[in-house]
Amino acid sequence: MDWGLRNRLSRVLRPEDGRTVMLAADHGYFLGPTHRLEDPRETLRPLIPFADALMVTRGVVRSCVDATAQVPLVLRVSGGSTVAGPDLADEVVTTAMEDAVRLNASAVALSVFVGSAYERQTLGNLARLVDRGLEVGIPVLGVTAVGKELEKRDARYLALACRVTAELGAHFVKTYFCDGFEAVVAGCPVPVVIAGGPKSDNERDALQVAYRAMQEGASGVDMGRNVWQSTHPVAMIRALRAIVHEQASAQEACDLFDELRQPGQRQVV
Ligand code: R5P
Numbered sequence: 212m213d214w215g216l217r218n219r220l221s222r223v224l225r226p227e228d229g230r231t232v233m234l235a236a237d238h239g240y241f242l243g244p245t246h247r248l249e250d251p252r253e254t255l256r257p258l259i260p261f262a263d264a265l266m267v268t269r270g271v272v273r274s275c276v277d278a279t280a281q282v283p284l285v286l287r288v289s290g291g292s293t294v295a296g297p298d299l300a301d302e303v304v305t306t307a308m309e310d311a312v313r314l315n316a317s318a319v320a321l322s323v324f325v326g327s328a329y330e331r332q333t334l335g336n337l338a339r340l341v342d343r344g345l346e347v348g349i350p351v352l353g354v355t356a357v358g359k360e361l362e363k364r365d366a367r368y369l370a371l372a373c374r375v376t377a378e379l380g381a382h383f384v385k386t387y388f389c390d391g392f393e394a395v396v397a398g399c400p401v402p403v404v405i406a407g408g409p410k411s412d413n414e415r416d417a418l419q420v421a422y423r424a425m426q427e428g429a430s431g432v433d434m435g436r437n438v439w440q441s442t443h444p445v446a447m448i449r450a451l452r453a454i455v456h457e458q459a460s461a462q463e464a465c466d467l468f469d470e471l472r473q474p475g476q477r478q479v480v
Pocket of ligand 1: 354
């Protein structure tokens with residue numbers, strides 16, 4: 212890896228422990244103004260100080276994130292299909308690498324839809340994006356997306372998708388936690404972070420997933436809805452940080468969440 216690329220990657224995966232708590236807030240690119248992300252500026256403001264990196268589109272960066280914010284950007288650069296269209300997997304690259312450079316992105320992120328009708332198209336998107344990233348020293352996060360087919364989240368499928376994504380040159384991979392997750396990580400030669408998926412019934416469940424993922428080899432989390440759709444988003448991201456960076460158990464993280472969500476603690480920054 213070239214120096215610039217390694218340096219950018221180290222802004223996302225913290226050099227002290229190689230781990231990260233990314234905050235995913237790119238959902239508007241296919242979901243529109245989804246619940247609690249109607250106004251990204253308001254949602255993100257109290258959370259940014261606790262995020263190791265922020266995953267958003269260029270539209271949200273420019274309109275909703277202060278340019279002086281000291282948070283590395285993982286810029287979502289794929290899209291083109293929405294929940295209203297025929298197939299979420301039909302994605303193209305939506306942002307030029309030059310714009311990622313202009314925005315001082317620490318990494319760019321693109322979804323691949325392995326096993327879908329758009330497998331070849333989205334894997335081709337990834338390969339070309341890696342080539343462009345290498346030219347300018349920007350690492351690529353490959354996101355193994357499943358669209359609406361949530362049943363695809365089993366270890367056999369995710370191990371295939373993660374490995375293929377790494378083989379095509381992604382510098383780190385984002386996927387889902389699943390039973391047998393250890394094998395997914397073991398078969399992937401680059402760091403793996405997990406998405407949270409739809410908001411869990413309670414924060415304890417999401418913290419438990421994060422804890423299990425870290426125990427089974429994840430390099431961090433890139434969660435969105437389970438943070439900003441929580442009634443106490445700041446407490447939630449701080450509890451996640453305890454798991455990822457401070458070796459907290461799931462129970463310790465739950466206790467921290469309970470403590471931080473007490474009146475007066477809610478917006479502690
Ligand atoms: C996936 O590609 C989305 O754009 C999100 O970044 C991802 O799903 C993570 O967010 P959540 O934790 O809400 O699933």
